[in-house]
Amino acid sequence: xxxxxxxxxxxxxxxFSNPEEIDRQMxxxxxxxxxxxxxxxxxxxxxxxxxxxxxxxxxxxxxVEGLIEIENPNRVSQKSKxxxxxxxxxxxxxxxxxxxxxxxxxxxxxxxxxHLEGKTEQARADLARLAIIKKQREEAAKKRExxxxxxxxxxxxx
Numbered sequence: 762x763x764x765x766x767x768x769x770x771x772x773x774x775x776x777f778s779n780p781e782e783i784d785r786q787m788x789x790x791x792x793x794x795x796x797x798x799x800x801x802x803x804x805x806x807x808x809x810x811x812x813x814x815x816x817x818x819x820x821x822x823x824x825v826e827g828l829i830e831i832e833n834p835n836r837v838s839q840k841s842k843x844x845x846x847x848x849x850x851x852x853x854x855x856x857x858x859x860x861x862x863x864x865x866x867x868x869x870x871x872x873x874x875x876h877l878e879g880k881t882e883q884a885r886a887d888l889a890r891l892a893i894i895k896k897q898r899e900e901a902a903k904k905r906e907x908x909x910x911x912x913x914x915x916x917x918x919x
Contacts, residue, residue: 855863876884
């Protein structure tokens with residue numbers, strides 16, 4: 762339900778491009794196509810400035826950027842690198858997650874090595890538990906042997 766002074770979005774005015782601006786852009790595009798790469802090599806700085814002006818005009822800026830020149834120091838522009846500039850042989854820096862993962866794996870391997878040698882507290886506790894279990898099993902085996910001897914003597918005597 763619409764409120765008192767507000768209107769919907771459908772009645773907004775349309776913006777049309779200026780025909781003179783369209784003609785100018787078409788002329789510049791034709792000149793660029795005709796001139797090719799030969800003039801670019803012999804071009805002066807004035808042509809570079811004019812081409813950068815054309816690029817900045819052709820970019821559509823939204824909001825306040827179109828009115829005011831804004832430079833944000835925190836904004837990182839994406840710069841594409843050429844294949845020739847990329848150095849494949851240089852060591853790649855690892856991300857934080859990758860470094861943490863490698864550290865985690867190394868510490869796990871170190872722990873397992875110490876554990877197998879019996880130098881960790883958990884390994885000592887495991888070995889102590891195993892020793893107790895071995896003693897219990899030996900005692901149980903002795904009792905079984907004694908019971909067998911007793912049963913054999915009882916059944917053989919009769």
